[in-house]
Amino acid sequence: MISDIQTLLPLTEATFFVLLSLAPAPRHGYAIMKDVQGLSAGRIVLSTGTLYGILKRLLEQGWIERLESDQPDETGRPRKEYQLTALGRQILTAELDRLQTLVTAAQQRMAGVEA
Numbered sequence: 001m002i003s004d005i006q007t008l009l010p011l012t013e014a015t016f017f018v019l020l021s022l023a024p025a026p027r028h029g030y031a032i033m034k035d036v037q038g039l040s041a042g043r044i045v046l047s048t049g050t051l052y053g054i055l056k057r058l059l060e061q062g063w064i065e066r067l068e069s070d071q072p073d074e075t076g077r078p079r080k081e082y083q084l085t086a087l088g089r090q091i092l093t094a095e096l097d098r099l100q101t102l103v104t105a106a107q108q109r110m111a112g113v114e115a
Helices: 013-022 029-039 048-061 086-110
Strands: 064-072 078-084
Touching: 013 029, 013 048, 013 078, 013 086, 029 048, 029 078, 048 064, 048 078, 078 086
Parallel strands: none
Antiparallel strands: 064 078
């Protein structure tokens, strides 16, 4: 197990949003693509190739795992869904904490508060 998750941060924006998309429940690829677009207010539009490249890397790193869905895809094969692993959830939480620290520091500085 990775002892210092901080060494894995910061995440790319696309990776962050893919992990965030999987936080509430498992999703299949198309649902992840649409959710990421919505979560990012349309700034991130993942192509199929980009998404599956990210998913492949996250699977190899052990941040997500693949599940066989009960619902078949349009070809009749079992639909593949992805879910966060415990490690993936720890990494997402650490990145959220890192981002919150950045936002807090920026808000304080913009309000004229010295560190």
